[in-house]
Amino acid sequence: MKLDDSEQAMLAGEQGPARQWAIEQQIAVGNFFDARDMVPVHQVHIMADTESLGDSGVEFLEKFAGLCWKERHCLVPTVTDPRGIDLESYKALNQEEAFAERERRTIAAFRALGVMMTDTCINYQIIMPPVLGEHLAFGDTGSVIYANGAMGARSNFEGGPAALAAALSGRVPRYGYHLDEKRRGTRLFEVTAQPRSLSDWGALGGVVGRHLESYWEVPVLHGLAARPTSDQLKHFGAALASYGSVALYHIIGVTPEAPNIQSVFDGAAPAPEPVSERDIAAFYRSFGVHADKVDVVVFAAPQLSLIETQSLSRLLDGRRVHAGTTLIAALPPAVKADADRMGYTATIEAAGGTVLQGVCFYNMYARETGIANGWKRLLTNSAKLVNIIQGYGYEPVLANMEACVDAAVAGKMTR
Amino acid sequence: MSDIVIKGHIGIGGAVSGIALVASDNFSARYDLDRIAGVFSRPSHALVGRNYVGRVLILDAAKGGVATSWMLREMASRKMAPAALLLNDANPIMAQGAAFAGLSFIDRFDQDITQAVRDGERVTVDPAAGTLTIHRQD
Numbered sequence: 001m002k003l004d005d006s007e008q009a010m011l012a013g014e015q016g017p018a019r020q021w022a023i024e025q026q027i028a029v030g031n032f033f034d035a036r037d038m039v040p041v042h043q044v045h046i047m048a049d050t051e052s053l054g055d056s057g058v059e060f061l062e063k064f065a066g067l068c069w070k071e072r073h074c075l076v077p078t079v080t081d082p083r084g085i086d087l088e089s090y091k092a093l094n095q096e097e098a099f100a101e102r103e104r105r106t107i108a109a110f111r112a113l114g115v116m117m118t119d120t121c122i123n124y125q126i127i128m129p130p131v132l133g134e135h136l137a138f139g140d141t142g143s144v145i146y147a148n149g150a151m152g153a154r155s156n157f158e159g160g161p162a163a164l165a166a167a168l169s170g171r172v173p174r175y176g177y178h179l180d181e182k183r184r185g186t187r188l189f190e191v192t193a194q195p196r197s198l199s200d201w202g203a204l205g206g207v208v209g210r211h212l213e214s215y216w217e218v219p220v221l222h223g224l225a226a227r228p229t230s231d232q233l234k235h236f237g238a239a240l241a242s243y244g245s246v247a248l249y250h251i252i253g254v255t256p257e258a259p260n261i262q263s264v265f266d267g268a269a270p271a272p273e274p275v276s277e278r279d280i281a282a283f284y285r286s287f288g289v290h291a292d293k294v295d296v297v298v299f300a301a302p303q304l305s306l307i308e309t310q311s312l313s314r315l316l317d318g319r320r321v322h323a324g325t326t327l328i329a330a331l332p333p334a335v336k337a338d339a340d341r342m343g344y345t346a347t348i349e350a351a352g353g354t355v356l357q358g359v360c361f362y363n364m365y366a367r368e369t370g371i372a373n374g375w376k377r378l379l380t381n382s383a384k385l386v387n388i389i390q391g392y393g394y395e396p397v398l399a400n401m402e403a404c405v406d407a408a409v410a411g412k413m414t415r
Numbered sequence: 416m417s418d419i420v421i422k423g424h425i426g427i428g429g430a431v432s433g434i435a436l437v438a439s440d441n442f443s444a445r446y447d448l449d450r451i452a453g454v455f456s457r458p459s460h461a462l463v464g465r466n467y468v469g470r471v472l473i474l475d476a477a478k479g480g481v482a483t484s485w486m487l488r489e490m491a492s493r494k495m496a497p498a499a500l501l502l503n504d505a506n507p508i509m510a511q512g513a514a515f516a517g518l519s520f521i522d523r524f525d526q527d528i529t530q531a532v533r534d535g536e537r538v539t540v541d542p543a544a545g546t547l548t549i550h551r552q553d
Contacts, residue, residue: 028427028514029507052445052482054489141480159484162511176507214476215506245443245478245506363482367449388480391446391457 016071030173119358120332137166202383209243322411426521426542443479
């Protein structure tokens, strides 16, 4: 890889061991993907929940946190993805004190590096929305695909250590979705289904994602009559990235790099693959129903926007969650503060629901927390969550927000 | 016994030999594994119930989210990691995770490695050369 003077200095250790580690990691990954050089980034988003970090990851962060400020601070604005523990709620959720202690150490280390603890996966909605063409190092598949697809910004999946490296070096290796030629469509989906609810949009992402083979595929959707909202694209992209492990999509006539079909393919477009209402219905059916009992109803993955939180509070207003069922909503801290101020938190809690902040359900030690609380039969409106949570020992079912709330009140699915 | 050499892209990490654990399925540490027990736990995964610790794990494509990039190193720190990871198609997360963990890792082979290697065969992985060698018992 071609390195500039600053990168050479980092590699030589002239800017301390943290930046040296960072550039070494980036050179290894850059060489792996045949990157020719590095590209500066405007913003970094770090996924670093403590379940993933483990003790070894926390100790790694603490090593850098102990350096002098000049050698340890992030060179570009750096924000965090959800944490593994909500320190205000973990005791009520029967989560272990050891997990909380690991979380406190991680937060202290990140603060020492100058990281802003936003603790959200929807940073693109509530912190600083990406801009067409800007290079970023985003660290959650849902945030990357939103930045690339909905906004036309440029990021690869930068996992926790890679995002940390980007924060310390201020750049990333230039490969994948930083390059014009990698952003062209590879598959065309002709969509006759008309998604309405957030879970419908998630299901659409899941259906398309299940057809995709690898990270390097760029699905193009054509035929959608609806003009999606930001929350709808959020659920669509999060599910598409979760099932397909892809980082970019185009929707003809909706997303900024796709005014028409000709503009997103090199040469003739591939044969269209149909996606119908039947495919969406079959996707829901593939997860079954919980007609006998629902242990836990979850609104998360992605965390809720203020608009989703308002919708949830209206659906729960004056009702009562069944004694045998737990209802959880995971909010970014910034949204939680607004929801508190506007009374949505109080409404949800008055109905017996639990509002968590700064966490998401699957990365808050889902296996241990499920066992501690007797949760197995899970219901959610997140197509992403039903995909992830099976590996943690849950039996997940997908339904729209209204049906999820009805089931939470009845203690089982009634429709 | 005969050696069969399969060429891939230049990879990450050092040379290592071990017993192959093979399936024509995809890989994500978060979605697919019980990392404490060291077994595949996703019910729909082709390797569900199989122990991967110390094995040369051979699968099709990288799937799932970003967590694997932390998790490989964490697994290695507890000596509960595979000996190497080989995929037909990597994504950035697997490469970043392998670089962070020091795990041997190669992708982009000249043939489908999930078909070329038999489950349980002894193999040698050389990321610097980008090769996978099958030590086949005839």
